[in-house]
Amino acid sequence: MKKDICYVTTAYNGEVRVIIVDAINTVRKALLIHNVKKEHKSFFGEFILASLIMGETFKQHESVYLKLASNIGEMVASSDNKGNVKADIEVNDENTIKSGTLNVIRQLDDKSIYNSTIEINSDNISDIFTSYYLTSDQTLTCIKTSCTFKSEGILDHAFGFMLQLLPAASVETKKNINKVFDYEDLFSKDIEHILSLLTGSSHTLVFEQNLKYFCDCTKEKYYTKLIALDKKTIDSIIKDNTDVEIVCPFCHKKYVFNKKELEEIYKTK
Ligand SMILES: [Zn+2]
DSSP states (O other): OOEEEEEEEEETTTTEEEEOOOOOOHHHHHHEEEETOOOHHHHHHHHHHHHHHHHHHTTTOOOEEEEEEEEEEEEEEETTTEEEEEEEEESSSSOOSSSEEEEEEEOTTOOOOOOEEEEEEOOOOHHHHHHHHHIIOSSEEEEEEEEEOOSSSSSEEEEEEEEETTTTTTHHHHHHHHHHHGOOTSSOOOOHHHHHHTTTEEEEEEEEEEOOOOOOOOOHHHHHHTTTSOOOHHHHHHHHHHEEEEEEETOEEEEEEOOOHHHHHHHHH
């Protein structure tokens, strides 16, 4: 099986940064874990692609937490610069976004946090993220994501790219970049085909990286969450005489804490 991959490149004499991802396995896994309804599959899949692309713009040890909240519910995703992403979706029966927000919390290497939120009124992920970069990042950046499905609902492709123009980009380069959006067959073949169309066949590879759906949860992490509860709450859980089962929202792995473990936590209070 072909691995999911990201290429980070520069093109047009270094005037444009091009990041491109093929993440069909990653999106398939996310859709499977969360048993996503047909109507929301593309939306959730493209949200994951945008999250992966954003992660690739970061430096080492940086990560981002994205939350898209609207009248149809909530989607969250977390990604880093190592090609890892995890996500969750909680939606209702509505299918069309009327209003909502995209919240982007970026954690830098030194643990400092950049938090920004934009209003959204569209369910087009490409438009939402392009608007985010224009508003919050103030860079000439365009994000385009695409998930298509076969008639049986099986994911056929999951591609995404980012084009970022440097301030010094020439008028000619801007014209060339605009042409990209007229290609009808942009997502019809493989990632190499898309890259050659986006870069006018000439690019410099900065780095490439495999992508995956990866949850870093451990029992210790959830132990820390339990320990944060107040003494009274823990006492009432112990008195209920049942094990506490915590399901990780990102990978659905179950962690069970028995009475003895809960009593240990109680003792620390
Ligand atoms: Zn997990």
